[in-house]
Amino acid sequence: METNQNLNDEQTIDLGELFRELINKALIILLAALIGGLAGILVSKTVMTPEYTSTAKMYVLAQSSGDSVTNADLQAGASLTTDYEEIIRSRQVAETVIARLNLTNDDGTMMQYETLLKKISVSTPTDSRVINISVSDEDPYIACDITDALLQASMEHIQDVMSIETISVVENANIPITPDSPNTMRNALMGAVLAAIIVIIIVIAVYMTNDTIRTSEDVERYLGLSMLGTIPFSSTDKKSSKFRRRNLQAKGGKRR
Numbered sequence: 001m002e003t004n005q006n007l008n009d010e011q012t013i014d015l016g017e018l019f020r021e022l023i024n025k026a027l028i029i030l031l032a033a034l035i036g037g038l039a040g041i042l043v044s045k046t047v048m049t050p051e052y053t054s055t056a057k058m059y060v061l062a063q064s065s066g067d068s069v070t071n072a073d074l075q076a077g078a079s080l081t082t083d084y085e086e087i088i089r090s091r092q093v094a095e096t097v098i099a100r101l102n103l104t105n106d107d108g109t110m111m112q113y114e115t116l117l118k119k120i121s122v123s124t125p126t127d128s129r130v131i132n133i134s135v136s137d138e139d140p141y142i143a144c145d146i147t148d149a150l151l152q153a154s155m156e157h158i159q160d161v162m163s164i165e166t167i168s169v170v171e172n173a174n175i176p177i178t179p180d181s182p183n184t185m186r187n188a189l190m191g192a193v194l195a196a197i198i199v200i201i202i203v204i205a206v207y208m209t210n211d212t213i214r215t216s217e218d219v220e221r222y223l224g225l226s227m228l229g230t231i232p233f234s235s236t237d238k239k240s241s242k243f244r245r246r247n248l249q250a251k252g253g254k255r256r
Contacts, residue, residue, distance in 0.1 A: 030196075036193070041191075052140035054137075055173065056133050060129065092157060136180060
């Protein structure tokens with residue numbers, strides 16, 4: 001029991017010293033966080049390409065028969081929402097959009113449907129049959145054109161595949177004004193946190209690997225010896241030691 005208590009006491013003292021070491025380096029940590037935040041802003045403004053997102057909405061209702069809409073029709077529409085999302089993100093719909101808009105890559109070659117699908121996101125709010133179709137692109141006007149073409153191609157393909165007649169456009173595609181990404185504030189915060197963590201890890205690593213004996217407590221802890229007394233280092237001793245170092249440097253210069 002006594003041995004375990006000593007180990008616990010030693011661990012508490014070590015953690016206390018480590019905390020004091022971090023406090024002493026607080027200014028360096030804050031400076032690193034500031035530099036990391038500025039780096040995040042700089043990367044967001046100069047390196048990362050802004051992207052604009054255009055969104056359109058459509059409403060699909062699986063109507064069984066007749067002009068009236070029953071509760072069963074509403075429930076069927078809600079349960080089939082996932083199927084509609086898969087159809088919208090299908091290869092045939094993507095290739096139709098590419099052909100209608102003559103979409104190409106940066107090198108002038110015809111865009112592949114996998115490339116277009118990476119720009120598309122489809123979502124449905126909870127307890128809703130409204131489907132949101134979003135497209136992200138570096139050009140806001142191209143993003144709007146692709147969203148409109150994707151909306152029309154999706155409506156046509158859903159009608160052909162599932163024999164549904166009731167599909168309504170809730171919102172046409174908009175021309176985005178502000179970029180959706182990158183998020184400058186988020187990148188700045190991530191850069192600041194990452195830089196601070198790196199500096200904290202370095203401080204901890206230096207502290208853990210430093211076995212220099214600096215205090216009487218270190219002598220008792222690491223060497224197991226009891227201190228009988230300490231000799232203070234006066235300001236006169238400091239001045240004399242500096243004077244001796246200067247004389248040695250001067251003599252060394254004359255020898256050269």
